[in-house]
Amino acid sequence: MAERAEELRRARDVASRLRRIVDSALGAGRTRTAQGRDIDEHQPHTERLAYLATETLAVETLLDYAEAAGERDPLATGEAIVFTGQVAGRARAQIGDALETFGLEQAELDKTLDATEARAFIRGALDDRRIEAIGARVVEWRGTPDCYLEGELERMTREAVRDFARAEVAPIAQHIHLDDELVPEAIIAKMAELGFFGLAVPVEYGGQGMGNLAMILTTEELSAASLAAAGSLITRPEILTKALLGGGSDEQKRTWLPRLAAGQIMAAISVTEPDTGSDVASVKVRAERTAQGGREGWLISGAKAWCTFAGRADVIAMLCRTDPDLAKGAKGLSLFIVPKERFPGHQFVMRQEGGGVIEGKADRTPGYRGMHSYTLQIERYFVAGENLVGGEGRGFYLQMNGFAAGRLQTGGRATGLAQAALEAAAHYANERSQFGQPIGRYGLTRYKLGRMAVEIAAARQLTYHAARVFDREEGRAVEPSMAKLFACDVAVRTTQEAQLLHGGWGFAEEFPICRYVVDALVLPIFEGVKPVLELKVIGRALLS
Numbered sequence: 184m185a186e187r188a189e190e191l192r193r194a195r196d197v198a199s200r201l202r203r204i205v206d207s208a209l210g211a212g213r214t215r216t217a218q219g220r221d222i223d224e225h226q227p228h229t230e231r232l233a234y235l236a237t238e239t240l241a242v243e244t245l246l247d248y249a250e251a252a253g254e255r256d257p258l259a260t261g262e263a264i265v266f267t268g269q270v271a272g273r274a275r276a277q278i279g280d281a282l283e284t285f286g287l288e289q290a291e292l293d294k295t296l297d298a299t300e301a302r303a304f305i306r307g308a309l310d311d312r313r314i315e316a317i318g319a320r321v322v323e324w325r326g327t328p329d330c331y332l333e334g335e336l337e338r339m340t341r342e343a344v345r346d347f348a349r350a351e352v353a354p355i356a357q358h359i360h361l362d363d364e365l366v367p368e369a370i371i372a373k374m375a376e377l378g379f380f381g382l383a384v385p386v387e388y389g390g391q392g393m394g395n396l397a398m399i400l401t402t403e404e405l406s407a408a409s410l411a412a413a414g415s416l417i418t419r420p421e422i423l424t425k426a427l428l429g430g431g432s433d434e435q436k437r438t439w440l441p442r443l444a445a446g447q448i449m450a451a452i453s454v455t456e457p458d459t460g461s462d463v464a465s466v467k468v469r470a471e472r473t474a475q476g477g478r479e480g481w482l483i484s485g486a487k488a489w490c491t492f493a494g495r496a497d498v499i500a501m502l503c504r505t506d507p508d509l510a511k512g513a514k515g516l517s518l519f520i521v522p523k524e525r526f527p528g529h530q531f532v533m534r535q536e537g538g539g540v541i542e543g544k545a546d547r548t549p550g551y552r553g554m555h556s557y558t559l560q561i562e563r564y565f566v567a568g569e570n571l572v573g574g575e576g577r578g579f580y581l582q583m584n585g586f587a588a589g590r591l592q593t594g595g596r597a598t599g600l601a602q603a604a605l606e607a608a609a610h611y612a613n614e615r616s617q618f619g620q621p622i623g624r625y626g627l628t629r630y631k632l633g634r635m636a637v638e639i640a641a642a643r644q645l646t647y648h649a650a651r652v653f654d655r656e657e658g659r660a661v662e663p664s665m666a667k668l669f670a671c672d673v674a675v676r677t678t679q680e681a682q683l684l685h686g687g688w689g690f691a692e693e694f695p696i697c698r699y700v701v702d703a704l705v706l707p708i709f710e711g712v713k714p715v716l717e718l719k720v721i722g723r724a725l726l727s
């Protein structure tokens with residue numbers, strides 16, 4: 184007990200040294216980039232700083248958790264110590280190798296991460312035996328113990344969702360993936376019944392009003408069963424809900440939120456276009472004022488890309504250009520709720536009486552199957568005036584607000600998927616024997632599993648922290664983006680390491696680990712592709 188407290192105290196000391204040097208590097212980065220205005224002149228360094236700051240926050244949140252959890256999570260202290268050592272050790276080397284680039288002096292490193300006590304801590308933290316010991320527990324327990332949650336409501340939420348995910352989603356997840364099927368209506372109906380679509384919708388609009396941590400816990404459990412056919416189903420209503428709460432009129436909130444919360448309507452989100460991805464301010468799909476059958480409204484025309492779930496969705500939240508002057512950039516964009524009928528297949532044509540058409544064709548993808556992602560051709564599609572959310576010219580701001588919520592939720596998606604991969608690998612390590620013993624008895628297997636468990640714990644606590652921050656300050660972009668950045672990388676690394684532990688069987692499509700790998704690959708791409716998230720969201724927020 185006393186030993187644990189002492190180790191955590193030393194880890195905390197190193198974490199505060201790390202914080203000091205990272206803050207100095209950020210300060211120098213601000214000067215170098217003229218308070219963020221010249222980020223594009225220094226992209227590699229901005230990326231470096233964004234990642235370092237993200238990992239530093241992850242260290243702090245994991246240490247906070249280990250202190251709070253105590254013995255209630257038997258792995259927490261070890262994980263926090265290893266992760267602190269890992270990030271501090273890498274930061275010391277990275278900064279030490281490029282002091283000038285970081286704008287720092289050797290003396291600052293000497294006082295912080297290069298100090299004798301810091302070096303000793305890092306050496307001890309990264310001792311192979313310590314990491315192997317964590318991995319040995321992972322093998323023995325076929326995963327990691329549930330992380331400690333203070334709130335009873337949160338613990339109950341996690342358990343209830345897990346029961347549902349294991350009983351209803353996990354048994355069909357592999358079939359949906361292999362046959363590229365659409366998620367069955369029965370799953371949507373049960374998720375609606377259990378209130379999963381309204382977790383973060385305020386009670387006055389028919390939701391659960393449970394806040395973002397409950398939403399993350401739900402997401403994690405659903406994503407562990409299936410990223411695409413369960414965990415990601417709540418991303419779209421989450422994004423649209425936040426956009427409506429951020430800028431919808433009272434009438435719009437009363438009209439749409441209860442139906443979204445009840446799962447009566449499914450939403451798709453359509454921002455990306457064939458030629459426009461990260462540069463959202465350049466969206467080209469046009470919406471022009473019109474009147475049809477005595478109704479004021481808009482005619483939408485153009486092409487969209489990668490609109491996930493557009494076939495099944497009842498509404499598409501679509502970002503369109505209402506001001507034809509391209510020079511207006513983001514200020515010329517508006518957000519519409521575009522109603523349509525449901526279509527089950529990989530292709531659909533939605534025709535309106537007045538001649539408007541939306542044609543959708545799903546693009547084939549190696550993973551993230553279950554909702555299909557469509558390219559859309561839209562021709563003079565009529566949308567009533569009351570479906571313009573938040574007024575003309577506010578679409579970009581509302582969409583970004585929605586994306587902040589989406590990124591937070593993706594932190595939960597990635598953590599759930601990584602946890603599933605870890606558990607699959609731990610099971611396999613028990614079952615598979617080579618050279619006369621289960622592969623889980625080998626030191627390297629244990630070491631690898633230990634590293635995975637450490638990184639997942641850090642991704643989880645960073646995401647929970649971001650959820651709590653988001654509860655306090657709706658629309659805050661930086662912590663959710665950090666959670667998304669780090670957790671998605673952890674999911675990619677963990678799934679690939681777990682696949683390797685499966686040897687040749689990891690490459691067999693019948694094994695879920697094969698699905699986990701291809702599903703994870705999409706995580707760093709959407710909702711802000713990784714480099715753009717680092718530069719334009721995290722880097723800009725830290726340096727300006």
Ligand SMILES: Cc1cc2nc3c(=O)[nH]c(=O)nc-3n(C[C@H](O)[C@H](O)[C@H](O)COP(=O)(O)OP(=O)(O)OC[C@H]3O[C@@H](n4cnc5c(N)ncnc54)[C@H](O)[C@@H]3O)c2cc1C
Binds near residue numbers: 454491
């Ligand atoms: C399976 C899947 C589902 C999706 N679902 C949806 C959805 O439902 N709705 C939706 O609207 N979109 C969706 N997307 C689209 C996704 O959000 C975009 O792919 C993403 O935003 C990146 O845009 P892009 O693909 O056009 O890449 P680009 O913007 O072309 O970026 C490609 C690369 O260029 C480089 N780059 C770009 N800009 C810069 C810069 N300023 N500085 C330095 N480097 C830069 C980076 O290396 C980047 O990775 C989905 C995508 C996929 C793959």
